[in-house]
Amino acid sequence: MKKLGIVLLLVVCSLIAACSKGTDAPPSDAAAVADAANTGSDGERERPRVAFVYLGVPGDGGWTYEHDQGRLAMEKELGIQSTTVENVPEGADAERIFEELAQDHDVIFGTSFGYMDAMYNVAQKHPDVKFMHASGYKTLDNLGTYLGKEYQSAYLVGMAAGKMTTNNHLGYVGAFPIPEVIYTINAFTLGAQSVNPDAKVSVVWSNTWFDPTTERQAATSLLDKGVDVLAAYQDSPASLQAAAERGIWGIGNDSDMGKYAPDHYISNPVWKWGPYYIQAVKSVMDGTWKAESYFGSMKDGITDIAPFGKNVPQDVQDLVMAKKQEILDGTFDVFAGPIADQAGTEKVAAGSAMSVDDILNMTWFVEGVDGTIPQ
Structure with a gap:
């Protein structure tokens, strides 16, 4: 993953860690640093600002852990520093988080079924932001869904x-x-x-x-x-x-x-989200992204035992x-x-x-x- 320097690396790690541990640091703070990490030397942003919203923490050893592993694979493959927000309950709190992230992100992944209505509501207000929701069924021109044939x-x-x-x-x-x-x-x-x-x-x-x-x-x-x-x-x-x-x-x-x-x-059954996250963010970067209801198979590498x-x-x-x-x-x-x-x-x-x-x-x-x- 490309970095601007040791100092920036320390700042990024500090802010992301703070957000991950459930501190009061708002998503926009981490987003600002992630945006800097995704910016070229001439100040022009080269890569999309990407955020992930988790119901739990990667330490659950299960669902959230595998989503986070997929996120890390995406970062490594595409050279993107993403934002994560953990322990976001389904409901009004989720809608607030998605609204805040939509202010300064280009791509937002919501990784719990119960985020569906919150993401749908926020996506309607931010047509230029691309939203992707795990396991849901509501879609818009800028809101897609994704799941696998587990x-x-x-x-x-x-x-x-x-x-x-x-x-x-x-x-x-x-x-x-x-x-x-x-x-x-x-x-x-x-x-x-x-x-x-x-x-x-x-x-x-x-x-x-x-x-x-x-x-x-x-x-x-x-x-x-x-x-x-x-x-x-x-x-x-x-x-x-x-x-x-x-x-x-x-x-x-x-x-x-x-x-x-x-x-x-x-x-x-196990999930392997890396192939999907890489594919989805790449499509945003090359301008081919469109809202879809992705349903990957074992052959696609999304699920396994x-x-x-x-x-x-x-x-x-x-x-x-x-x-x-x-x-x-x-x-x-x-x-x-x-x-x-x-x-x-x-x-x-x-x-x-x-x-x-x-x-x-x-x-x-x-x-x-x-x-x-x-x-």
């Missing part, structure tokens, strides 16, 4: 779970009852059933993205029901750790969580990796029929597959899931 990864770890269960009772702690989580649970279930037709998946909701205490309580409720493999869709490893304490196999989320329960860890835990049998690993290759080759579609819902009603006929739009709007569970979707 359900491909969920299917694969579901296969491993289906092979490793001994009582065919799997558990899943869902975050919020939104399509992103619902279709991930469905893919996990379909993966498990593909190798073990008797596998069932019990679901409870934590209604959190990152709240270890609440997530542990939800996990415990499933462990008390006798599940012998437990998966979760949150940013913390709380469910995985709760499972390990009972001697139960666990599956994490977002980032490689094997270190939190090495003896009882299977694997988990973490390395298997040390106690996962080799035959299970080989089975999963063979299916992964089919996904990469484009010869296997997770949501190809026949697929039925919980009531046994056919939702996807044999010989057909769900469209991207249908997947992104999924509000029903597949057959074999024990749980409800609150309305």
